[in-house]
Amino acid sequence: MTTQNEIVFFTGTQTKDTEKGIFRCALNKLDGSMRIVSSTEGIENSTYLVVNSIGDRLYAVSEKSEGEIFVYAIDNETEELQLLDRKPTHGADPCFISLSTDGQYAFVSNYSGGNVNVFRIGDNGTIEESCTITHSGHSVNPDRQESPHPHSIYPDPSGSFVMVCDLGIDQIVIYRLEGGQLVKHREVNLPPGAGPRHFDFHPTGKWAYGVNELNNEVTVFTYDDKNADLHTIQSISTLPDDYNEGVSYPADIHVSTCGRFLYASNRGHDSIVQYDINLDTGKLTAVxxxxxxGEYPRNFTIVEDEFVLVANHKTGNVVSYYVDTETGRLSTTGYILELPIPMCVQSL
Structure with a gap:
């Protein structure tokens, strides 16, 4: 059983449905050590997960050619997941899932399908699709941007708007959320070949930060929540100036709860970059x-502003770090948890 000194987190993996796919794990708050508590089979390529705000439901995508969304009840007594529902996403390779601020809807982005979904969440845990939108277009990279590739989808802090980072068309597409329907509001253009991937808002709601997979940059935006308008004020590299050892792609991005620090993961350079956030302007300084x-860090999560957990895709491990609450600096705890092809970590 999980103890009072442990924090529960879930790890999604790139495994077959006959193998263990979602792992319930525990992080020890005293020393940063980790252990596997239980595991769940029956879902293929559970590459992204999200837990609802009250911690009793877990939503996962199944990233395959005929994509699906799975809903589980989190039983904290048995420490097992119970499948409540699964539905097709009508798109290939769903790679991201998030929840509306009121918990009534789940949003899914289908990378290869070029479409995004909205699912209405019922009181009994079942889900029903209420909207599907397919993007169109392409951009300058013939290998990666031959068609739309929505890579992530996020509600804004107000819950009235939804942001979709589309790597294939170099746009953040902003929708109004109206009764479970997505209504296009505006498009924000990124530099050709940028490849917008993931996104996060500052706790104040005044700024937003997007990480671009193809040009290795973080874009800093001011955010007008009344008009849902993003205005670029800075672009900054995710890599150190002296890095010239090969190809690298950033993956994930998160702002600390305190709002003073921002972190992003680099696959290739195999690092977490830390930026200090100027609280007057929102701009970043890499520190x-x-x-x-480990190799190819995908998703990572900040746990209570005290730890960071990183999923290393190619080396099959999750690594824990202490966070210095004064400086934001990360230092390894020395503990590594081995898991099969971890893709996503989400704390309870």
Whole structure:
């Protein structure tokens, strides 16, 4: 059983449905050590997960050619997941899922399908699709931007708007959420070949930050929540100036709860970059890079502003770090949890 000194987190993996796919794990708050508590089979390529605000439901995508969304009840007594529902996403390779601020809807982005979904969440845990939108267009990279590739989808802090980072068309597409329907509001253009991937808002709601997979940059935006308008004020590299050892792609991005620090993961450089956030302007200063002690870090999560957990895709491990609450600097705890092809970590 999980103890009072442990924090529960879930890890999604790139495994077959006959193998263990979603792992319930525990992080020890005293030393950063981790352990596997239980595991769940029956879902293929559970590459992205999200837990609802009250911690009793877990939503996962199944990233395959005929994509699906799975809903589980989180039983904290048995420490197992119970499948409540699964539905097709009508798109190939769903790679991201998030929840509306009121918990009534789940949003899914289908990378290869070029479409995004909205699912209405019922009181009994079932889901029903209420909207599907297919993007169109392409951009300058013939290998990666031959068609739309929505990579992530996020509600804004007000809950009235939804942002879709589309790597294939170099746009953040903003929708109004109206009764479970997505209504296009505006498009924000990124530089050709940028490849917008993931996104996060500052706790104040005044700024937003997008990480671009193809040009290795973080874009800083001011955010007008009344008009849902993003205005670019800065672009900054995710890599150190002296890095010239090969190809690298950033993956994930998160702002600390305190709002003073921002972190992003680099696949290739295999690092977490830390930026200090200017609380007057929202702009960034890169201050540190920490090795992920593994290869190809995908998703990571900040746990209570005290720990960071990083999923290293190619080396099959999750690594824990202490967070210095004064400086934001990361330091390894020395603990590594081995898991099969981890793609996503989400704390309870």
């Amino acid at each position: 540190d890079w920490q090795s992920t002690h």
